[in-house]
Amino acid sequence: MATKTADFRDWARVQQSRTESVLHRVLPGAEIAPRRLHQAMRYAVLGGGKRVRPLLAFAAGEIAGADPARVEIAAAAVEIVHAYSLVHDDLPCMDDDVLRRGKPTCHVEYDEPTALLVGDSLQALAFQLLAEYRLADDPAAQLEMVRLLATASGSRGMAGGQAIDLASVGKALSLPELEFMHIHKTGALIRAAVVMGARCGNSLDQAQLDRLDHFAKCIGLAFQVVDDVLDGEASTVTLGKTAGKDAEQNKPTYVSVLGVPAARDMASDLRDDALEALGNFGPRAERLCQLADFIVLRKF
Amino acid sequence: MATKTADFRDWARVQQSRTESVLHRVLPGAEIAPRRLHQAMRYAVLGGGKRVRPLLAFAAGEIAGADPARVEIAAAAVEIVHAYSLVHDDLPCMDDDVLRRGKPTCHVEYDEPTALLVGDSLQALAFQLLAEYRLADDPAAQLEMVRLLATASGSRGMAGGQAIDLASVGKALSLPELEFMHIHKTGALIRAAVVMGARCGNSLDQAQLDRLDHFAKCIGLAFQVVDDVLDGEASTVTLGKTAGKDAEQNKPTYVSVLGVPAARDMASDLRDDALEALGNFGPRAERLCQLADFIVLRKF
Numbered sequence: 001m002a003t004k005t006a007d008f009r010d011w012a013r014v015q016q017s018r019t020e021s022v023l024h025r026v027l028p029g030a031e032i033a034p035r036r037l038h039q040a041m042r043y044a045v046l047g048g049g050k051r052v053r054p055l056l057a058f059a060a061g062e063i064a065g066a067d068p069a070r071v072e073i074a075a076a077a078v079e080i081v082h083a084y085s086l087v088h089d090d091l092p093c094m095d096d097d098v099l100r101r102g103k104p105t106c107h108v109e110y111d112e113p114t115a116l117l118v119g120d121s122l123q124a125l126a127f128q129l130l131a132e133y134r135l136a137d138d139p140a141a142q143l144e145m146v147r148l149l150a151t152a153s154g155s156r157g158m159a160g161g162q163a164i165d166l167a168s169v170g171k172a173l174s175l176p177e178l179e180f181m182h183i184h185k186t187g188a189l190i191r192a193a194v195v196m197g198a199r200c201g202n203s204l205d206q207a208q209l210d211r212l213d214h215f216a217k218c219i220g221l222a223f224q225v226v227d228d229v230l231d232g233e234a235s236t237v238t239l240g241k242t243a244g245k246d247a248e249q250n251k252p253t254y255v256s257v258l259g260v261p262a263a264r265d266m267a268s269d270l271r272d273d274a275l276e277a278l279g280n281f282g283p284r285a286e287r288l289c290q291l292a293d294f295i296v297l298r299k300f
Numbered sequence: 301m302a303t304k305t306a307d308f309r310d311w312a313r314v315q316q317s318r319t320e321s322v323l324h325r326v327l328p329g330a331e332i333a334p335r336r337l338h339q340a341m342r343y344a345v346l347g348g349g350k351r352v353r354p355l356l357a358f359a360a361g362e363i364a365g366a367d368p369a370r371v372e373i374a375a376a377a378v379e380i381v382h383a384y385s386l387v388h389d390d391l392p393c394m395d396d397d398v399l400r401r402g403k404p405t406c407h408v409e410y411d412e413p414t415a416l417l418v419g420d421s422l423q424a425l426a427f428q429l430l431a432e433y434r435l436a437d438d439p440a441a442q443l444e445m446v447r448l449l450a451t452a453s454g455s456r457g458m459a460g461g462q463a464i465d466l467a468s469v470g471k472a473l474s475l476p477e478l479e480f481m482h483i484h485k486t487g488a489l490i491r492a493a494v495v496m497g498a499r500c501g502n503s504l505d506q507a508q509l510d511r512l513d514h515f516a517k518c519i520g521l522a523f524q525v526v527d528d529v530l531d532g533e534a535s536t537v538t539l540g541k542t543a544g545k546d547a548e549q550n551k552p553t554y555v556s557v558l559g560v561p562a563a564r565d566m567a568s569d570l571r572d573d574a575l576e577a578l579g580n581f582g583p584r585a586e587r588l589c590q591l592a593d594f595i596v597l598r599k600f
Contacts, residue, residue, distance in 0.1 A: 028455055037455050037463040088420060093393075093412035112393035113466050116416075117459050120388060123420065124454030127427045131447035139439035146446055147431035154424030155328055155337050159417050163337040166413050 008290040012055055019054040019079065020046065022072045026129055040110045040118045041125075045083040048101030052223065052295065053078045053190060057197030059287035060212055064201025073133045074145060074196040077126040081153050082189055084122035087115050089162065123153070135200055145196050152192035161185025165251070173252040179221065186227075187220035194219075194288075211277045215288065218274035223295050225267040228253040229260055230299070271296040308590040312355055319354040319379065320346065322372045326429055340410045340418045341425075345383040348401030352523065352595065353378045353490060357497030359587035360512055364501025373433045374445060374496040377426040381453050382489055384422035387415050389462065423453065435500055445496050452492035461485025465551070473552040479521065486527075487520035494519075494588075511577045515588065518574035523595050525567040528553035529560055530599070571596040 023045055028038045054075035061071035090097040090105040091112065098108050107115035127146060136142045151157055161184025168181060194216035198204055204212070232255040254263040274292045278285040323345055328338045354375035361371035390397040390405040391412065398408050407415035427446060436442045451457055461484025468481060494516035498504055504512070532555040554563040574592045578585040 032456075034455065034460045034463040034467070036467065037460060041455060085420075088416060091393075091416065093391075093416060114463065116388060116391065116393060117455075117463050117466075120385075120419070120423065120453075121455035121459040123423050124450045124457075124459065127446055128450035128454060131443045131450060139443050143431045143439050143442055143446075146427055146443075150424045150428035150431060153420075154428060155334065155341060155417075155421035156332075157424075159421040159424065160334045160337060163334040163414065163417050166417075167334070167336065 004290075008287070008294070011287060011290075012294070015055055015058045016051045018058075018068070018072055019051045019075060022076045023079065026073070026076055027125070036110070037114060037117055037121065040106060040114050041121055043103075043109060044087045044106045044115075044118050045080060045122065048103065049079070049083070050298075051079060052291075053082055053193035055291055055294075056190060056193045056216065056219075056288070059291050060194045060197035061200050062287055063204070063212070063281055063284045064198040065203045066197065066201030070133070070135045070200040071197050073129050073135055074200055075193070077129045077149060078189060078193045078196065080122050080126040080129070081149065081158070084119040084126075085153075085158055085162070085189075087122070088119040091115060094162075094166075126153075137202060141199060145199055148192050148196055148199075152188040157184055157188035157192075158186075161188065168252055170250045171252065173257065175257055178252055178254065178257055182221055182224040183217065186224050187217060190220035190223065191216040208281075211280070215274045215277040215292075218270045218277065219292055219295055222267045222270035222274065222292070225254045225263050225270065226296060226298065228255045229263050229267070231255075232260065267296050304590075308587070308594070311587060311590075312594070315355055315358045316351045318358075318368070318372055319351045319375060322376045323379065326373070326376055327425070336410070337414060337417055337421065340406060340414050341421055343403075343409060344387045344406045344415075344418050345380060345422065348403065349379075349383070350598075351379060352591075353382055353493035355591055355594075356490060356493045356516070356519075356588070359591050360494045360497035361500050362587055363504070363512070363581055363584045364498040365503045366497065366501030370433070370435045370500040371497050373429050373435055374500055375493070377429045377449060378489060378493045378496060380422050380426040380429070381449065381458070384419040384426075385453075385458055385462070385489075387422070388419040391415060394462075394466075426453075437502060441499060445499055448492050448496055448499075452488040457484055457488035457492075458486075461488065468552055470550045471552065473557065475557055478552055478554065478557055482521055482524040483517065486524050487517060490520035490523065491516040508581075511580070515574045515577040515592075518570045518577065519592050519595055522567045522570035522574065522592070525554045525563050525570065526596060526598065528555045529563050529567070531555075532560065567596050 027042050027045060030039045030042055032038055057071055057075035057078060058068065061068065086100060087106045089095050090100055091107055097105055099105065103109070106118055126149065130142065130146050130149060135145060153159060155163070161181055164181040165185055173181070191213055194212050195209060198209060198212050231253070254266065258266065271292050275289055278288055327342050327345060330339045330342055332338055357371055357375035357378060358368065361368065386400060387406045389395050390400055391407055397405055399405065403409070406418055426449065430442065430446050430449060435445060453459065455463070461481055464481040465485055473481070491513055494512050495509060498509060498512050531553070554566065558566065571592050575589055578588055
């Protein structure tokens with residue numbers, strides 16, 4: 001077991017470093033005009049984050065026998081959308097946060113208009129990547145990836161979840177309402193990461209993609225539940241972002257609705273559900289199983 | 301001549317109404333959750349604007365013998381990106397504008413966080429449309445449209461031009477610097493509209509697409525020069541947006557650099573250049589020629 005954990009950590013480190021290097025490569029150089037914008041884009045994306053979505057994409061790609069040189073572009077596109085959403089979420093008119101991944105947030109380090117344009121430009125870059133590189137043998141499959149990412153990012157995905165989140169401040173949400181919000185806010189992009197990673201390969205049928213999607217749905221929710229537990233418990237230093245912010249802003253969380261012990265149980269149940277969905281894939285699914293554990297058992 | 305003008309107006313009215321109806325159809329319904337976000341998206345896009353980019357896409361589509369049912373989706377995607385950029389440009393941290401197309405701006409009618417998410421969601425929707433509908437016989441050609449729109453919207457296109465614009469406030473720009481800014485800020489999307497419209501058909505070779513792109517580059521600049529002249533001259537009521545804003549914010553414009561008479565001359569020269577690029581297309585290019593005149597001679 002100790003060896004397995006060590007092995008997973010090594011694998012994750014390799015994929016994280018691969019992600020870092022592909023992001024470094026696909027982001028416009030800091031010396032290209034407009035320089036300040038490109039510097040700020042690189043600041044917002046590089047050198048931080050757990051890279052959970054790329055890890056999920058790589059692990060799903062392994063199940064589908066996908067070429068990692070293709071998966072890394074899909075992974076970068078998803079991570080770039082995630083990074084843009086953090087930059088916009090941190091803006092004064094949204095969460096007004098000053099600390100992210102242990103560094104000043106983008107609008108603090110640069111300025112508000114630049115941070116706004118950083119987010120806008122990153123979103124465009126994500127779709128540019130999906131169109132510019134060859135990610136699937138069939139261009140139609142690649143268009144399907146564009147569709148997946150666009151749907152996951154937009155008003156019926158991540159941005160919509162953010163809107164529901166805003167509307168819920170100070171309200172007592174029921175568990176299903178909270179779930180609805182998170183399935184959109186964080187879940188949609190996590191599902192896109194898994195399914196896009198798998199679609200870089202050719203070996204899965206629709207039923208298998210649906211099982212992966214169900215895995216990703218469970219793991220996306222578990223991720224958020226664990227986030228809420230950690231946000232309630234951890235210190236700002238451990239978390240690398242302002243801790244206790246949700247409670248302070250009177251935002252409903254799994255902890256505020258369920259309390260810590262029941263929230264922990266829920267995360268554990270979601271992990272079981274997720275692993276069950278992977279049942280038939282056999283040893284190819286090992287990395288995804290380990291990621292499920294990593295997400296539920298992480299301490300930061 | 302009077303008949304030709306009347307005929308062009310009729311054509312433009314038909315395309316504008318077609319644009320309105322496709323936008324109405326592809327925007328998420330106001331009754332779909334999250335409702336406030338979807339209402340605000342519809343508010344920001346529907347019922348206003350000259351729809352210059354869709355008109356250009358339709359006219360370019362005519363040259364390429366493209367099916368208008370395909371062109372209208374490409375046109376909608378470009379117009380939706382344009383609409384998102386207006387919503388973000390109007391935000392307090394950017395131009396802080398309260399009036400747009402004769403109505404309160406999105407953040408005034410709704411609120412700032414909603415306007416931010418409206419822009420983000422509209423951008424995602426534009427790419428979703430390019431992936432969801434069949435726009436070309438060859439899916440690879442459709443991926444090329446995704447690439448075109450992403451490049452035109454991002455840091456080396458529209459958003460980059462906006463960043464250069466921000467950095468230039470209070471500075472005396474040279475004519476080439478001003479041109480560089482506008483080629484990005486408004487030019488990139490206008491070029492994308494023309495080339496994407498043409499790419500919905502199959503009949504043009506690369507040299508012809510390049511000539512259309514040159515036409516669009518000239519007409520995009522002319523559009524901005526005329527905008528600056530009108531902004532300097534017109535009243536808020538005629539313009540439907542706050543007039544004299546650029547001068548007030550000490551932004552360099554073609555009028556501040558050249559003065560009104562030379563700016564008018566420049567627009568007229570650009571029109572001549574644009575029309576020359578269309579020389580070999582013959583009567584199929586009639587609508588694009590008329591649009592060039594419309595853009596240069598418009599009074600609002």
